[in-house]
Amino acid sequence: MTCHDVLNLAEAFAAGDRQPDEAERAHLETCPRCASALADARRIEAFLLAWPAPEAPARFTASVQQRIRRLHWQVEQRVDRVFNAAMALAACLVVGGIAALFNVELLLAGAGALADVVALAAAEAFERAAPSAVTYLAAMVMVASAVAMRWWTEGGIER
Amino acid sequence: MAEFDERELVARCQRGDDGAFGELVERYKNLVYAMIYRMVEDRSQVDDLAQDVFLKVHRGLPYFRGEARLSTWIYRIVSNECVQARGRRRERTSTSDVAEPAAADGAFADLEVRDRIEKAMAQLPDNYRFLVAAHYLKGVQYEALAEALNLPLGTVKTHLYRAKRQLRELLT
Numbered sequence: 158m159t160c161h162d163v164l165n166l167a168e169a170f171a172a173g174d175r176q177p178d179e180a181e182r183a184h185l186e187t188c189p190r191c192a193s194a195l196a197d198a199r200r201i202e203a204f205l206l207a208w209p210a211p212e213a214p215a216r217f218t219a220s221v222q223q224r225i226r227r228l229h230w231q232v233e234q235r236v237d238r239v240f241n242a243a244m245a246l247a248a249c250l251v252v253g254g255i256a257a258l259f260n261v262e263l264l265l266a267g268a269g270a271l272a273d274v275v276a277l278a279a280a281e282a283f284e285r286a287a288p289s290a291v292t293y294l295a296a297m298v299m300v301a302s303a304v305a306m307r308w309w310t311e312g313g314i315e316r
Numbered sequence: 317m318a319e320f321d322e323r324e325l326v327a328r329c330q331r332g333d334d335g336a337f338g339e340l341v342e343r344y345k346n347l348v349y350a351m352i353y354r355m356v357e358d359r360s361q362v363d364d365l366a367q368d369v370f371l372k373v374h375r376g377l378p379y380f381r382g383e384a385r386l387s388t389w390i391y392r393i394v395s396n397e398c399v400q401a402r403g404r405r406r407e408r409t410s411t412s413d414v415a416e417p418a419a420a421d422g423a424f425a426d427l428e429v430r431d432r433i434e435k436a437m438a439q440l441p442d443n444y445r446f447l448v449a450a451h452y453l454k455g456v457q458y459e460a461l462a463e464a465l466n467l468p469l470g471t472v473k474t475h476l477y478r479a480k481r482q483l484r485e486l487l488t
Binding site: 164165167168171172174194198200201202204205206210211212213217218219220221222224227228274284307310 | 317334336340342343345346347348350354355363366367371374410429430433448452453454461473476477482483484487
């Protein structure tokens with residue numbers, strides 16, 4: 158029987174899981190180191206058996222449930238925030254779409270009005286110019302002839 | 317607690333019965349609280365950590381399939397929560413508050429015993445610490461600890477002896 162053997166069993170002896178046999182008991186009676194180790198093991202065992210194990214506070218369960226409710230509430234708040242943001246975005250898209258439709262009609266109406274104005278102005282100009290049409294035509298022919306003669310004199314045509 | 321009752325309680329919780337979850341907390345709160353009290357060095361954290369454990373239980377209940385016992389699953393959550401809390405604490409502080417060596421004669425003064433053993437406990441590996449903290453609580457069985465730590469039953473007993481031996485060596 159060696160100290161190593163007995164020291165390995167000190168915790169089992171202290172816990173009462175094993176009783177020292179004759180040889181082990183004899184060793185413990187003669188070896189102060191092993192006897193001291195067994196005494197320490199017994200003190201530790203005694204401490205552990207009496208180790209304070211405080212109970213949870215009286216309002217513990219209520220506190221846990223309150224935290225769970227708070228977490229649920231936070232999750233709901235987050236979902237609400239995302240939902241509200243999505244709704245705001247959808248509303249913006251709807252409003253933007255309606256505004257775009259409204260603007261297209263306005264643009265189309267504006268373009269139509271502008272075309273009418275241009276057509277009216279053209280008709281009025283034609284009516285005013287009609288009596289002097291021959292004069293304008295002769296002037297245009299004369300200008301065109303002058304331009305052609307200048308181009309010809311400057312050697313525009315390969316001779 | 318009978319297995320059938322436990323399953324029924326879990327089923328009620330899974331159906332969203334708040335009262336059932338309250339019963340579950342009531343049933344396990346003292347065990348969880350005591351385990352955490354013994355596991356963490358900073359006692360001001362115990363209440364928050366115990367609540368965190370039950371928040372995790374609440375979050376995990378819809379996925380709990382009953383393959384392990386409810387108590388086993390809760391012990392595992394406690395163990396993980398305490399290990400994480402210790403890790404966070406270790407990051408913040410140095411490990412300078414180690415146990416003082418004992419007197420040569422190995423004697424423990426009664427007034428110092430608790431403080432010194434608790435400081436020595438803080439130096440045990442996490443699984444040993446959990447085993448010692450949980451084993452010496454009423455109602456905690458070897459089988460549940462073995463399941464929680466994924467160890468064979470015999471290994472749990474061996475680890476428990478080793479943990480106590482390490483504790484003794486730290487104190488002498």
